[in-house]
Amino acid sequence: MGTALYTYIEIFKNEFQVGEKRIRLNKIIIPIIQRDYAQGRIEPEINRIRARFLQSLHQAITRQPITLDFVYGDIDVNGIMTPLDGQQRLTALFLLHWYSAKKEGIPDSEYAFLKNFSYEIRYSSRDFCSFLVDFNPTFSMSLSEEIIDQAWFPLDWKKDPTISSMLVMLDAISEEFRDTKDIWMKLKGGAISFYFLPIKDLGLTDELYIKMNSRGKPLTKFEHFKAELERELKKIDESIAQRIIGKIDIDWTDMLWRYRNEDYIIDYEFLRYFRFICDVICYREGGSSQDKSNDEFDLLQEYFSSEKNNCVSNIQTLENFFDCWCHFQGNETPSHFLERLFAHEHQEGKVKVENRYNINIFEDCLQNYADVLGNGNRQFPLNRFIMLYAVVIYLINRDSISEKDFSRRLRIVNNLVQNSEDEISDSDLRSSGNRMPVILLQVDSIILNGSINQALDKNLNNNQLAEEILKIEWVENNLEKQEMLYRLEDHDLLYGQVSIIGLDNPEYFKRFESLFSCNLDKVDCALLAIGNYAQRERNGRRYQLGSSGNMKAWRKLFHKSANSGFERTKHILNELLSKKELFTDDFLDEISNSYIIESENKQCFDWRYYYIKYPIFRPGSFGKYYWNDFENRPYEFSVMQTETNWSENTYQPFLKAVSAKRLSRDSYGQRIELGKKYLICENSSFVLKDTVTDTEEIKVSIAQNDQGFDVGNRIMKLKDFLHHDWGNLI
Numbered sequence: 001m002g003t004a005l006y007t008y009i010e011i012f013k014n015e016f017q018v019g020e021k022r023i024r025l026n027k028i029i030i031p032i033i034q035r036d037y038a039q040g041r042i043e044p045e046i047n048r049i050r051a052r053f054l055q056s057l058h059q060a061i062t063r064q065p066i067t068l069d070f071v072y073g074d075i076d077v078n079g080i081m082t083p084l085d086g087q088q089r090l091t092a093l094f095l096l097h098w099y100s101a102k103k104e105g106i107p108d109s110e111y112a113f114l115k116n117f118s119y120e121i122r123y124s125s126r127d128f129c130s131f132l133v134d135f136n137p138t139f140s141m142s143l144s145e146e147i148i149d150q151a152w153f154p155l156d157w158k159k160d161p162t163i164s165s166m167l168v169m170l171d172a173i174s175e176e177f178r179d180t181k182d183i184w185m186k187l188k189g190g191a192i193s194f195y196f197l198p199i200k201d202l203g204l205t206d207e208l209y210i211k212m213n214s215r216g217k218p219l220t221k222f223e224h225f226k227a228e229l230e231r232e233l234k235k236i237d238e239s240i241a242q243r244i245i246g247k248i249d250i251d252w253t254d255m256l257w258r259y260r261n262e263d264y265i266i267d268y269e270f271l272r273y274f275r276f277i278c279d280v281i282c283y284r285e286g287g288s289s290q291d292k293s294n295d296e297f298d299l300l301q302e303y304f305s306s307e308k309n310n311c312v313s314n315i316q317t318l319e320n321f322f323d324c325w326c327h328f329q330g331n332e333t334p335s336h337f338l339e340r341l342f343a344h345e346h347q348e349g350k351v352k353v354e355n356r357y358n359i360n361i362f363e364d365c366l367q368n369y370a371d372v373l374g375n376g377n378r379q380f381p382l383n384r385f386i387m388l389y390a391v392v393i394y395l396i397n398r399d400s401i402s403e404k405d406f407s408r409r410l411r412i413v414n415n416l417v418q419n420s421e422d423e424i425s426d427s428d429l430r431s432s433g434n435r436m437p438v439i440l441l442q443v444d445s446i447i448l449n450g451s452i453n454q455a456l457d458k459n460l461n462n463n464q465l466a467e468e469i470l471k472i473e474w475v476e477n478n479l480e481k482q483e484m485l486y487r488l489e490d491h492d493l494l495y496g497q498v499s500i501i502g503l504d505n506p507e508y509f510k511r512f513e514s515l516f517s518c519n520l521d522k523v524d525c526a527l528l529a530i531g532n533y534a535q536r537e538r539n540g541r542r543y544q545l546g547s548s549g550n551m552k553a554w555r556k557l558f559h560k561s562a563n564s565g566f567e568r569t570k571h572i573l574n575e576l577l578s579k580k581e582l583f584t585d586d587f588l589d590e591i592s593n594s595y596i597i598e599s600e601n602k603q604c605f606d607w608r609y610y611y612i613k614y615p616i617f618r619p620g621s622f623g624k625y626y627w628n629d630f631e632n633r634p635y636e637f638s639v640m641q642t643e644t645n646w647s648e649n650t651y652q653p654f655l656k657a658v659s660a661k662r663l664s665r666d667s668y669g670q671r672i673e674l675g676k677k678y679l680i681c682e683n684s685s686f687v688l689k690d691t692v693t694d695t696e697e698i699k700v701s702i703a704q705n706d707q708g709f710d711v712g713n714r715i716m717k718l719k720d721f722l723h724h725d726w727g728n729l730i
Contacts, residue, residue: 040165415496553623
């Protein structure tokens with residue numbers, strides 16, 4: 001019998017072999033066993049599918065003809081065709097032909113064949129189709145309103161799912177084709193066609209319908225996507241279409257099957273990875289995914305339409321990015337491969353990733369790539385995107401790169417990614433702009449060549465790029481020590497950046513780990529006893545020090561930034577590291593206590609003395625301190641309890657050390673309230689003022705030497721003053 005191409009008009013003029021006879025097609029009847037017409041349902045996914053389907057029909061009328069794939073059906077001896085598959089498309093074509101005939105005033109005789117299309121799901125659907133063909137709308141209101149307003153339309157028909165869907169589709173057709181001319185002529189000329197495959201001698205059993213039509217199950221989003229992809233690929237090259245669709249059905253599905261969800265389907269896993277690939281293509285073209293649609297069908301048209309100049313190249317990218325996960329040998333799987341690459345703790349030969357991330361980055365992408373949290377953050381952020389991209393580039397080029405070399409190169413990429421939070425962006429709204437196109441070029445250079453491309457501008461963090469260049473050369477000259485370096489890179493305080501220690505003293509690598517296994521408060525005090533290791537932030541008044549309980553404070557100190565004082569911090573840290581191979585809390589206490597004793601013996605108390613001696617100066621929050629004028633008034637500073645702003649928990653530490661309960665939260669901890677008086681701390685005195693008049697009443701001067709350092713313990717002096725005159729309040 002064979003398959004042939006038909007238009008909706010032509011199929012009613014053709015004869016088909018039925019048994020021993022040639023029978024002309026007289027009717028198309030949707031049988032009772034079929035499901036209702038569904039393209040007009042009001043559901044988000046159906047709305048999107050309907051809109052895209054009508055857009056493709058409109059383009060077929062106005063630009064380039066389209067073929068709607070296969071319609072399967074049985075034709076009996078009376079010339080009645082019962083579709084097994086294609087009901088939705090046939091119904092849409094029935095409505096489009098009706099609309100164009102009525103809108104363009106086509107003679108009744110020319111569209112009389114429309115009476116030969118009917119539904120037998122229920123009598124109301126059948127009668128509606130018949131009445132509709134005879135009805136001539138005025139187009140003065142929406143078609144659905146005008147039809148419902150007719151005397152022949154009983155109101156209970158609105159409850160018929162097929163009729164209500166047809167009404168929605170008619171309104172959608174009217175909206176899409178309102179300004180389109182010569183629709184009927186284009187339809188007659190073959191603008192929209194389909195393949196019809198007659199099926200004979202099978203019998204119309206319930207089992208056959210259920211098997212071939214999956215009664216009650218609309219096509220999934222993925223099935224629609226695959227069909228549209230196949231149509232686009234066929235426009236480009238039939239052999240390409242056959243190859244890609246074949247891989248989707250077999251190779252890629254087999255590969256993705258291990259990541260199937262609870263419904264035993266891999267549809268959304270495929271579409272998420274497809275989104276990842278589209279974003280790769282976007283960045284490679286110099287664009288931003290922020291400017292693109294989140295709809296897979298729009299992305300299909302954006303990158304794989306036959307109208308795109310680089311569609312063939314994009315198809316090759318799609319194929320390569322899927323194929324690379326299918327080419328593992330023996331029993332090896334993508335999971336086995338990724339488990340060899342990544343770990344949550346330092347392991348020789350592996351790249352360390354944060355515990356919050358899945359070691360199987362490919363699975364992470366399949367599960368989370370297209371999803372966005374309610375706060376706008378990506379569940380598969382750009383740092384993960386870059387790492388997955390690096391892995392894929394290796395897999396595609398696996399024959400020319402050893403896994404050992406790749407492991408080292410991936411570590412370089414990971415170091416760069418971890419230290420480029422401010423630089424990794426694909427949005428022009430951020431100050432760094434869209435850097436992803438150049439970042440991917442840098443990753444290509446690292447993975448394929450093992451080198452940093454210094455000619456690339458504005459990609460990853462400049463400080464880290466410079467460090468990685470030095471480390472590449474250092475590793476080549478110190479192969480026996482590379483594992484020591486990698487272990488240091490994986491320290492929780494460093495995240496791949498080791499500039500705070502440097503490469504000149506490899507023996508310090510292990511010492512750093514030993515030092516920071518000690519009590520952090522003791523490390524803080526020992527460092528400050530050696531020198532002022534604080535770093536000043538860009539605002540000129542906030543300063544960063546360590547913390548007894550907040551690792552973030554140390555990470556900020558140990559990573560180069562816009563803060564000033566990094567080299568001083570490095571010098572002081574290295575001086576401490578030079579003192580011992582294995583550090584203990586007792587050894588650190590010795591350094592701190594020696595500094596306190598020396599200060600007291602010399603009667604020279606700088607601000608560091610108080611910081612080290614009194615724990616109240618070291619709250620363990622964010623390690624943030626505020627000086628208005630550090631150089632000239634070093635004793636006028638405040639302990640901050642937040643990262644950036646003052647709060648009611650901020651306090652002046654000299655005042656809190658003397659009377660915590662009288663410290664005023666309303667004044668951000670800058671006053672001790674004493675009835676109608678208040679006390680403040682100045683650089684060389686404490687001043688008592690009247691609360692009402694704000695006038696100075698008593699000044700408790702602090703003697704200082706020529707260098708501006710206290711020559712007595714100001715905390716003890718203030719305590720003596722307050723207990724003598726205000727003991728009943730203190």
